[in-house]
Amino acid sequence: MTSGMPPKSGDTPNEHACAARVTGGAAAGAVAPRRLQRAGSAAVLLAVLPACLLPVALPGTLIAAALAGCRDEGPDRAHLDERHRDGFGGLIRSADPAEPVDVDRAASDPDALVRAVRVPHHRVAEALGAHVFRATSSVDATVTGGSEPEAREQLDVSARIEYAEPQRFRALVESSADYGREIIFADGQLYLRPRYGAFHRRAPSDEHEPASWRDDIYAELAGHLELLAPGLAVRDGGAADVGGRPARRIELVRAETPRQMPVTSAPQRAWRKSVEVESLSGEVFLDRETGVPLRARLEGVAHAQRDQRLVRMHIVVEHFIEGIGQAVAIAAPPEDQWIDTPVRSREVAEREHLLEDIAQPARPAPTPENTPTGASGEGRPGRRRAAPEETP
Secondary structure (H helix, E strand, C coil), X not given: CECCCCCCCCCCCCCCCCCCCECCCCCCCECCCCCCCCCCHHHHHHXXXXXXXXXXXXXXXXXXXXXXXXXXXXXXXXXXXXXXCCCCCCCCECCCCCCCCEHHHHCCCHHHHHHHHHCCHHHHHHHHCCXXXXXXXXXXXXXXXXXXXXXXXXXXXXXXXXXXXXXXXXXXXXXXXXXXXXXXXXXXXXXXXXXXXXXXXXXXXXXCHHHHHHHHHHCHHHHHHHHHHHHEEEEEEEEEEECCEEEEEEEEEECCCCCCCCCCCCHHHHHHHHCEEEEEEEEEEEECCCCCEEEEEEEEEEEXXXXXXXXXXXXXXXXXXXXXXXXXXXXXXXXXXXXXXXXCCHHHHHHHHHHCCCCCCCCCXXXXXXXXXXXXXXXXXXXXXXXXHHCC
């Protein structure tokens, strides 16, 4: 059965849930999104873990650069979103036209299932209307071999989107690495804040920006499933019911024979050619009407070679969509909680967007130690005028 939600050309989850825009998550995916794509051991991991994405909220952290969802959508595609075309050797993803979600085929074809999971949130929202999305992911990475000592780190990410309509939503990403981001879109204004700090209020930079944030945060499951795809096989679990909606249950198992997967030519992602899946299990419930993954659980262990060292990752992801069609109340934050930053510094944002895999962030993420407190700016407690380079 082909769902009534055919993804448009270029539809793919932005490379963060996981979580490197994770906030900073989302993709935010083995580690997080664009502004979301997750110390002894941190220095080692930063040097050796695969820099695939940054979940929306973890700029500069160890696993964030290494594990996050590692969303890679096929030959020479460095997925960001449909507004960015690849003129940089695969560093920015230009997506090929996507096929409609075929629920029946996804129950027997792992590639069809991956395509269904990769449908971005703005398409999901068009199909479902008001709803609440939430997801959690955990990546436990161990690095061995070479001249450096063994290093280990774990990154836990949680993501949530409360969606009322295209012009009104709230999104939140948090991680165990003490990074995070909250985004509210209401009354035509974006309110964005890091985990520790005030909201920055501004108009969207273009008509697509609000949806791009949601796409990044939502991509947690897709990013991790793509990383494990070489070892993915599926089994038809039959008809099911999820929250009163007819669904198709699809079991995830480890393939007896590894599958050959297309890998981008970008040198920064060459490590993906060495990914081997040791174990994989889980289930995905696809909505019978729309093909949207209403509920999913993924667990797997994989390893890959990176800079002559072995990176072994244990990944667990859970994904839920609830409250479909129910009213969601979204309001702008109180006036004493935001800073008015009407002009966005595109130079810094674009620099981080393009170089997130090959350069450190231009500035550290705010923490309780480096975030100013006290009265300033407009004379309101905790308020101050943001410099252009601080604008989210």
